[in-house]
Amino acid sequence: MNKTLKFRIVDIFYLFLIIAPLVAGMVIKVLTEPAAEGIKIAGANIFFTIPFFIQDIVITESQINSWLIIITILGICLYLTHGLKTVPGLKRQHLAEMAVEKVDALVLENMGEMFMGFSPFIAGIMILSALSSLSCLVGMYSPTSDINVTAGWAILVFILITHYKLKGGFGNYLKSFAEPVVILTPMNIISEIATPVSMAFRHYGNVLSGAVISALLGSFLGGLTKKLPGILGQIPFLRAGIPAVLSLYFDIFSGCMQAFIFAMLTMLYVSGGFPGEAYEKRMKRKIERAKKRAEAKARAAADKV
Amino acid sequence: MSLEIQSLDVISVNIWQILISLVNLVLIFLILKKILYKPVRETLKQRQNAVDKIYDDANSARNAAMSEKAEYDEKLSHAHDEATEIVSSARERAQRVGDEIVNDANRRAAQLMKRADDEIAGQRKKAMNEIKDEISGLSVDIAEKVIGREINESDNKSLIDEFISGIGDDNG
Numbered sequence: 001m002n003k004t005l006k007f008r009i010v011d012i013f014y015l016f017l018i019i020a021p022l023v024a025g026m027v028i029k030v031l032t033e034p035a036a037e038g039i040k041i042a043g044a045n046i047f048f049t050i051p052f053f054i055q056d057i058v059i060t061e062s063q064i065n066s067w068l069i070i071i072t073i074l075g076i077c078l079y080l081t082h083g084l085k086t087v088p089g090l091k092r093q094h095l096a097e098m099a100v101e102k103v104d105a106l107v108l109e110n111m112g113e114m115f116m117g118f119s120p121f122i123a124g125i126m127i128l129s130a131l132s133s134l135s136c137l138v139g140m141y142s143p144t145s146d147i148n149v150t151a152g153w154a155i156l157v158f159i160l161i162t163h164y165k166l167k168g169g170f171g172n173y174l175k176s177f178a179e180p181v182v183i184l185t186p187m188n189i190i191s192e193i194a195t196p197v198s199m200a201f202r203h204y205g206n207v208l209s210g211a212v213i214s215a216l217l218g219s220f221l222g223g224l225t226k227k228l229p230g231i232l233g234q235i236p237f238l239r240a241g242i243p244a245v246l247s248l249y250f251d252i253f254s255g256c257m258q259a260f261i262f263a264m265l266t267m268l269y270v271s272g273g274f275p276g277e278a279y280e281k282r283m284k285r286k287i288e289r290a291k292k293r294a295e296a297k298a299r300a301a302a303d304k305v
Numbered sequence: 306m307s308l309e310i311q312s313l314d315v316i317s318v319n320i321w322q323i324l325i326s327l328v329n330l331v332l333i334f335l336i337l338k339k340i341l342y343k344p345v346r347e348t349l350k351q352r353q354n355a356v357d358k359i360y361d362d363a364n365s366a367r368n369a370a371m372s373e374k375a376e377y378d379e380k381l382s383h384a385h386d387e388a389t390e391i392v393s394s395a396r397e398r399a400q401r402v403g404d405e406i407v408n409d410a411n412r413r414a415a416q417l418m419k420r421a422d423d424e425i426a427g428q429r430k431k432a433m434n435e436i437k438d439e440i441s442g443l444s445v446d447i448a449e450k451v452i453g454r455e456i457n458e459s460d461n462k463s464l465i466d467e468f469i470s471g472i473g474d475d476n477g
Binding site: 041042043045046054056057058060062066067070074078087096099100120121123125128143148149151152153208 | 311312315316321322323325326329330338340341342352
């Protein structure tokens, strides 16, 4: 395929859209990180605080980095779908099609035909979570190591779970808490609430613990080199390679794993909580009622005539 | 930079931050749906349609070819029958014509033979008559010489003719 000049320029713009937010994140981190001695384990740096009711709106690194990552994802989507053809001409088209088909297959396998509309949502959770966790590789603060971020996702998932549970009727929803025996109702309510809480804390805890362990190890190795005699103690060379091995696990593997787990749990909870039989019964009843109403209306019209 | 940067505690819950993150996820969902999924699905669908069309075309072409082949086969078998018929009829006719020719030849030969026989018989008769005439003339001459006198030649002649014809008849 011959790329025209216009095509190349648009491509470069999209690539810029992918890379620029990451560079911006790095620059912001470098400019705002206060120089500190020793270990500092704290939450995200606060940029602005806007007074608001209930609680102040706090804009921290987590929010800024999330937005930067969203711009990156937007760039990736635009780049991948740029120049789509019925007969594929670009390698990126294969990548885009593969991504869509893989996620589709995953959703179909775990949720079924009815939930195919969830495919972009699942893909969104996966890529947002994975990129958020991986953003610490370029020195940015991982938004997923902030409890508020994962809590927001978990609450959205909880809303979806409840929405699909309510499709079986409100009575059915209430009754499901008293199953299998009435005594277990408090337990059921707790487990219902525990779902989003556990999702949020699992993801957040994994990413944060990785960051904490990396910081501890880095500080430990830095301290260790200082104890060495002479010029060896001047350069913290032990910090150079060893933390990378741990980073491989905590940042890359754990980050991708947690993204996959979050997506899997979303699929399982939403499709598992959906009362299929009750929904079908309700739909049938609804259709019958609509039919009856239409008949009654027709009869009334006939009487009038 | 001597910016006084505050940071959150490791665990600090803020409703607005949670809400922002929730909205972010919805935003990502919409981005993926509109920008990635929609065009890719459309492309896949178009490709599926194109492939289906190609398959349909191939199938219809094959069906057409099959029907044409059947037609040709039928025609071919017809042609075989026709050829056999033509050959047999030709042979029959040839037989007939040949028979006719042979019969004709036979007949003509018989005719020729008969005519030849007739001619031979005529010639013979003619020769016989000539011989008879000569003999009768000779006999008259001989008789004149023997008897020495002139007799009524015409009387004698008729007498001798009668006699010779009697001989000829016996011989003929």
